[in-house]
Amino acid sequence: MPTQEGIVKYRCDYTQAPALPNDQIGELNAWRKLMVITGLIGQDPARYGGYGYGNISCRLDDRDRPDGRHPFVITGTQTGGKADLTADDYVTVAACYAEENRLVAEGPVRPSSEALTHGAVYALDSHILWVVHAHSPEIWCNAAALGVPMTADVPYGTPEMAAEVARLYAESDMAQKRIFGMAGHEDGVVTFGRTAEEAGFAMLEYLVRAMQLGERMG
Ligand SMILES: [Zn+2]
Numbered sequence: 001m002p003t004q005e006g007i008v009k010y011r012c013d014y015t016q017a018p019a020l021p022n023d024q025i026g027e028l029n030a031w032r033k034l035m036v037i038t039g040l041i042g043q044d045p046a047r048y049g050g051y052g053y054g055n056i057s058c059r060l061d062d063r064d065r066p067d068g069r070h071p072f073v074i075t076g077t078q079t080g081g082k083a084d085l086t087a088d089d090y091v092t093v094a095a096c097y098a099e100e101n102r103l104v105a106e107g108p109v110r111p112s113s114e115a116l117t118h119g120a121v122y123a124l125d126s127h128i129l130w131v132v133h134a135h136s137p138e139i140w141c142n143a144a145a146l147g148v149p150m151t152a153d154v155p156y157g158t159p160e161m162a163a164e165v166a167r168l169y170a171e172s173d174m175a176q177k178r179i180f181g182m183a184g185h186e187d188g189v190v191t192f193g194r195t196a197e198e199a200g201f202a203m204l205e206y207l208v209r210a211m212q213l214g215e216r217m218g
Contacts, residue, residue, distance in 0.1 A: 009157045010101045010116045017106040019087035020073065028073060029085055031132070031200045032056045036083060040134035040203060043081030048186065052080020053135040055112040058196065059122060060092060062129055069095045070122045072131075076109030093119060098162035113157055117182075120162035121192050124169045128192045130199035135187040138210035143181045145213055146206055148189070149174040156185040178202040 035041040041054030057074035076089045091107030096119025103119060105111045112118075118131045143150050149172040154160040165180070174180050179202050182188035189206070193199035 009113070009155070010103055012110060012115075013102065013104045014110055015106040017092075017108070019108045020090060020092065022087050025073065025087050025090050027196050028056060028058050028090065031196050032075065032085065033083075034200065035132065035134055035203070038204070038207065040132075040136055040207065041080055042135075048135070052078045052082075053187075054080055055114050055118070055133050057093075057115075057118045057131050059129045062126075064126050067095075070119075070126065071095070072118060072122055074111050074115050074118055076107070077112050079109075079112070096120075096123070098123065098159055101159050116157050117161055117165070117190065120165045121190060123162075124166060125175070127194050129194055130196050131190065131192045132199045132203050133188065133190050134203055136189050136203075136207055136210070137187045139179075139189045139206045140181050140187045142210045142213050146209055147173075147177070148179055148181050148206065149177065150181040150183045153184040156182055156188060179206055 032041060035054060043052040055075045057072045060071040060073055071092055071094050073090050073092050076091050079085055079089050088108045091105050091109050091111045093103055093105045093111055093115050095104040098116055098120050103115055114133050121131045122128055149168050151164045151168055154164050168174055168180055178193050178198060179191045191199045191202040
């Protein structure tokens with residue numbers, strides 16, 4: 001049974017803090033809006049128990065830190081249903097400890113339930129600066145035909161998922177394709193890249209390819 005959307009499974013050391021300046025979330029917010037328009041992020045009473053789904057993040061900066069931690073900005077928990085977000089809906093994950101199932105966050109809202117998975121993707125390569133997690137039945141159901149690498153069936157937002165993402169990155173062509181699907185998480189797909197365009201267009205490209213498969217089959 002695929003795991004349910006929206007349930008936070010990690011421990012979060014959260015501190016309330018002011019929102020980031022608008023210019024720091026502008027690009028993030030524009031790409032998120034595009035994902036909402038295309039249905040890749042959203043909320044639907046008929047899907048996933050009515051929980052909001054999908055989230056987007058980017059690293060705060062591209063500096064390499066000695067501790068290897070990469071602070072990133074992500075949408076707050078249960079924002080999927082909002083058409084438009086403001087800086088008050090974004091939160092900074094200062095550090096992510098996937099092996100301990102714990103993260104440290106500060107901002108006006110608590111982070112998305114999927115924040116640990118985003119952190120696991122950033123931990124793969126310091127050149128990954130953007131991550132998009134969407135829900136696409138089109139891509140997910142056609143993953144094999146599309147050549148989308150899939151994780152094993154492990155629950156999302158757990159240390160097992162983080163380890164599985166690292167294994168897949170090492171053993172498949174996921175790094176070149178910039179996409180993977182989450183077998184244990186219904187319709188869950190993740191894309192990533194050095195820029196918003198790389199991560200965002202990877203998602204759109206696979207959606208368009210999946211839609212063409214559907215046309216041929218239908
Ligand atoms: Zn999800």
